[in-house]
Amino acid sequence: MAGSRSRGQTGSVLLSDTAVGCRAVVRGAASSKVVRPRLADTSIAAHLVLRDFRIKYSRSLIGWVWSLAQPITRLVILGFVFTRAIPLDIENYTAFLFVGLVSWQWFSSGVMASTASLVDNRSLLLRPGFPRGTIPIVAVLASVLDTVAGLVVLIVFVSVTVGVSWALVALPGLLVLQFLLIAGIGLLLCVANVYLRDVRLVVELMLQLGFYVTPVFYRRDILPEDLQDLFGLNPMAQMLEAWRAVLIDGELPGASLTLGLVVVCCTVFAVGALVFSRVSHSVVDEL
Numbered sequence: 001m002a003g004s005r006s007r008g009q010t011g012s013v014l015l016s017d018t019a020v021g022c023r024a025v026v027r028g029a030a031s032s033k034v035v036r037p038r039l040a041d042t043s044i045a046a047h048l049v050l051r052d053f054r055i056k057y058s059r060s061l062i063g064w065v066w067s068l069a070q071p072i073t074r075l076v077i078l079g080f081v082f083t084r085a086i087p088l089d090i091e092n093y094t095a096f097l098f099v100g101l102v103s104w105q106w107f108s109s110g111v112m113a114s115t116a117s118l119v120d121n122r123s124l125l126l127r128p129g130f131p132r133g134t135i136p137i138v139a140v141l142a143s144v145l146d147t148v149a150g151l152v153v154l155i156v157f158v159s160v161t162v163g164v165s166w167a168l169v170a171l172p173g174l175l176v177l178q179f180l181l182i183a184g185i186g187l188l189l190c191v192a193n194v195y196l197r198d199v200r201l202v203v204e205l206m207l208q209l210g211f212y213v214t215p216v217f218y219r220r221d222i223l224p225e226d227l228q229d230l231f232g233l234n235p236m237a238q239m240l241e242a243w244r245a246v247l248i249d250g251e252l253p254g255a256s257l258t259l260g261l262v263v264v265c266c267t268v269f270a271v272g273a274l275v276f277s278r279v280s281h282s283v284v285d286e287l
Contacts, residue, residue, distance in 0.1 A: 115186060116193065
């Protein structure tokens with residue numbers, strides 16, 4: 001019990017220091033042309049996010065409720081399969097699965113949208129002085145709005161079925177880390193997609209495969225030992241473990257897990273921002 005409290009306290013400190021750690025890792029990126037326009041043009045970003053959200057659900061009968069359709073459908077199907085047909089013997093499996101689906105859906109939709117963002121917003125890029133780095137970030141932020149509805153339903157569901165604890169205060173820190181991970185990957189892929197349009201199709205295929213090689217609907221420890229470490233290299237596998245620790249287990253993620261996520265997510269964002277700032281000046285010519 002004392003060891004558990006010690007790990008919880010250590011994880012709490014690490015999560016509370018996430019912003020500080022990320023600031024140190026991405027300091028070089030923060031001075032680049034990717035981050036500066038985003039901070040200076042927050043009104044533009046907010047307008048574009050709301051515009052994309054309105055367009056996506058315009059002339060829809062149920063509007064943003066569609067954002068719940070895919071995770072809920074998968075929840076029902078996979079929940080039936082792995083509790084009735086092929087039981088996985090995972091405690092609170094419905095909540096376990098729901099957490100994985102919400103987190104993965106955000107990752108998948110955010111990466112896909114940001115990958116296509118530059119090509120899909122060619123008209124904006126052709127405007128003189130428009131901050132190019134705003135576009136992929138806006139794509140990720142728009143995916144956040146879709147995730148909010150699922151996240152609210154998830155928290156209510158977990159509260160009713162499992163119960164939530166004070167560890168829930170760590171969830172915003174995990175959301176920030178996942179945002180950095182998605183944005184960093186998106187900044188890299190959106191540039192690659194400009195030069196090679198096959199990238200978008202490859203990313204779509206890899207995300208479909210990623211759903212199965214990421215422990216969204218199963219536990220990593222059911223895999224053979226030689227595969228557990230391999231699957232553990234996937235940052236989303238680590239992210240899901242942290243989400244489930246907070247929402248289902250009612251405890252803070254372990255110190256090593258938290259530190260690993262901070263380092264990986266911030267590094268991916270920093271690399272994505274720096275690469276984007278180096279090559280984004282030639283993007284318009286390729287469009």
